[in-house]
Amino acid sequence: MDNDKAVELRDIKVFPMDAEDLDAIMEIERVSFPNPWSRELFIRELSNAVSYQFIDKALVDGRETLVGYAILWIVADEGHILNIAIEPTLRRRGLARKFLDFILVFMEEKGVREVRLEVRRSNVGAIKLYESYGFIEEYVRKKYYGDEDAILMVLDLTKEGSLIRY
Numbered sequence: 756m757d758n759d760k761a762v763e764l765r766d767i768k769v770f771p772m773d774a775e776d777l778d779a780i781m782e783i784e785r786v787s788f789p790n791p792w793s794r795e796l797f798i799r800e801l802s803n804a805v806s807y808q809f810i811d812k813a814l815v816d817g818r819e820t821l822v823g824y825a826i827l828w829i830v831a832d833e834g835h836i837l838n839i840a841i842e843p844t845l846r847r848r849g850l851a852r853k854f855l856d857f858i859l860v861f862m863e864e865k866g867v868r869e870v871r872l873e874v875r876r877s878n879v880g881a882i883k884l885y886e887s888y889g890f891i892e893e894y895v896r897k898k899y900y901g902d903e904d905a906i907l908m909v910l911d912l913t914k915e916g917s918l919i920r921y
């Protein structure tokens with residue numbers, strides 16, 4: 756995909772992740788994180804009882820394309836977003852927002868009361884995105900990523916209006 760080209764982006768839909776999606780996912784994963792997940796890690800998630808895996812597809816220049824993915828865990832009433840990424844050339848078009856809208860409603864419908872995630876301290880874009888949903892910093896895990904601290908963020912889904920961005 757060409758970043759300079761005006762990309763037609765339509766019909767964004769969420770689907771369950773399938774092993775067949777992993778080639779496209781790994782391409783995004785490798786360029787999205789300093790310590791990308793291995794293919795094996797994704798495969799393990801596909802058969803993990805507490806894990807839910809989703810992909811985001813959209814019509815890009817007329818072709819249905821995998822544009823993002825997310826891995827969530829739900830344990831009792833606690834949700835965890837373990838991984839979320841959007842295809843690099845399609846960022847800042849609101850795709851992560853649409854995906855998070857879906858994820859948070861999905862979690863709420865599953866009875867989740869609190870959602871947690873870890874984010875690199877330097878990942879200001881992601882932190883800004885999460886804060887816009889009302890996620891707040893809970894604590895810092897020092898050198899969680901080896902070279903960098905993780906900010907553990909939490910969202911109280913039981914709070915009135917928690918599914919409305921502000």
Ligand SMILES: CC(C)(COP(=O)(O)OP(=O)(O)OC[C@H]1O[C@@H](n2cnc3c(N)ncnc32)[C@H](O)[C@@H]1OP(=O)(O)O)[C@@H](O)C(=O)NCCC(=O)NCCS
Binds near residue numbers: 788849874878
């Ligand atoms: C973080 C990520 C998922 C955001 O995806 P996206 O589709 O570009 O996000 P959106 O377009 O929905 O952005 C929504 C809002 O989040 C904030 N935001 C997102 N990326 C940002 C950035 N790079 N810098 C500043 N703010 C950013 C903005 O407030 C943005 O709204 P705006 O564009 O109207 O200003 C994407 O950058 C990504 O895949 N990054 C690599 C993987 C990653 O870091 N995942 C998160 C791990 S915790």
